Amino acid sequence: MRDTCRSRVLESALALALVERRGSGHVDARDRMVRYLERHRSSGGLMDAAVAAAALGRGGHPSPHQALEGVVSCVPDFARTRKRALVHAIFTMLGVANACDDGDSRAFDASALHPWAAVQAVAVKAVLAAGKAPVARDDVSLLVSTQFLETVWEGNLFIHLSVLHALVDVPGMESIVDNGLRTAFMHQREDGGLPFVTDTDTWCTVVAGLALCSAGAPPEALHRIAGHLVRVQHANGGWSYTDRAQLSDTDCTTVAVEFLHQLDADAYRDPIRRAVDALIAVRGADGGFPTYGSGTPSEACMTAAAINALSTQGRHPHVIQAALRFLADRQMPDGSFPPGWSGSRLHTLFRAYLATRPHHRRSPLAVHGMSSRIAGLVRITQNADGGFGQQKDAPSDAISTAYALIILAGQPGPAPAARAARYLLTQQRSDGGIVSVPDMLGPRPFPYHVPLLTDAFALLALGHLTRRIRPPSVMRGRRHSSTEPSTTAGDPVAPPCRAPLRQTETTSSSTPTSPAHRVPSNSGIPSPRPGKA
Secondary structure, X not given: OOOOOOEEHXXXXXXXXXXXXXXXXXXXXXHHHHHHHHHOOOOOOHHHHHHHHHHOOOOOOOOHHHHHHHHHOOOOHHHHHHHHHHHHHHHHHOOOOOOOOOOOHHHHOOOOOOHHXXXXXXXXXXXXXXXXXXXXXXXXXXXXXXXXXXXXXXXXXXXXXXHXXXXXXXXXXXXXXXHHHHHHHOOOOOOOOEEOEOOOHHHHHHHHHHHHHHOOOOHHHHHHHXXXXXXXXXXXXXXXXXXXXXXXXXXXXXXXXXXXXXXHOOOOHHHHHHHHHHHHHHOOOOOOEEOOOOOOOEEHHHHHHHHHHHOOOOOOHHHHHHHHHHHHHHOOOOOOOOOOOEOOHXXXXXXXXXXXXXXXXXXXXHHHHHHHHHHHHHHHOOOOOOOEOOOOOOOOEHHHHHHHHHHHOOOOOOHHHHHHHHHHHHOEOOOOOEOOOOOEEOOOOOEEOOHHHHHHHHHHHHHHHHHHHOOHHHHHOOOOOOOOOOEEOOEEXXXXXXXXXXXXXXXXXXXXXOXXXXXXXXXXXXXXXXXXX
């Protein structure tokens, strides 16, 4: 499932600044980028406005300091030191005076970082040290190791351009920088801008696959999708956001497990087993799951995603219970969770809500309370038009409403779900696509836009709603397998795509349990995902 990542101000500005630094060539690409930035100077938030103004030499408001504080306030606590240095480095690359004064050495400690973050930290250190000290030989070697002719390392153009800025003043690196620029411009979009990443094809595939599965798409189409996923599965059992990347992540791996299990757990037994092993391998000592490798910080959204995937397997009950406790401990008093890989707080909420459902009866009171607080927060934040915004008091958007609808479809009162569905359908174009604001973040908290992801999450939400309101006999008539869904100690898992729905389901005491009121117990997707640093 393929869709292009749309242009973004950040990468476009960094590329323009690099062309200006080199002082020759790429005239057409430069002119197109200037026009793109002129058109988008006031179309984004504080950071986009400040970045575009700096790249175009306009100055004025908002100031880099305002943009910096806005960015740092939107990232998890464990990432704030590195993010502050990153934003300083961005404005240094753009030539904004006094933007590079950052002396916290913790921002440059790459010893416990995954490869993307490690390269980014080294590039930031080199940029901020420009003119003060030469770049260390080992750092130059690491940065150069990411440069390949006509290939963007790990598909990440933001890191690619950051590396080029770090190398631009290093003696002997002229040809490396020029080749890197030519490679970047291979991905210049028709509107003149550059995207965050080359593509998110694997992430789109797993999300769309699960959504199509929930909506009863033809089995032959679903097995084609599954065949592609099996071919691009990494040797360690995981998946990455794009076929071009080697670093696997929890987000893609968990959703792939859910999709393959629902489609045909027997046929895809081996890739599922390998993926589950990959998830267990990165589990943190605190019971949570990180986005990337073992030893990196656990996160609420990724932990919820891991629970949803592991719950399909009927194994690792102690791992799941520990993960549920981690999740409950990270919930904030209002019911929300710390920032994740989505600009909408509802993204983590829907995944955490689904994570609690199959384990409701055996879980401690903290987990029961977590689920209730999620439902309560969603109920009180619905806007007058029936939709939901990314944050408190934000205007409604389609993808946030889709996330909320997944939660509302599991609630006993039908009116909020009906209102959310009505709003969501008003955002549908004549071709079936859904119009929405950008939602995925990379690196946090910079949003990027791949429209197919909005379509997929909207379809997933409608699939949850359909299972709530459609009698099982109707759903069963659309499937042709005699295989019943597996169960573990009486707890349900999301039914295979081609299997008849079960006649009963274990639910919370507040949720109707008649067949006409069932929703999938898992099917919780995602973040990005890409470029998570």
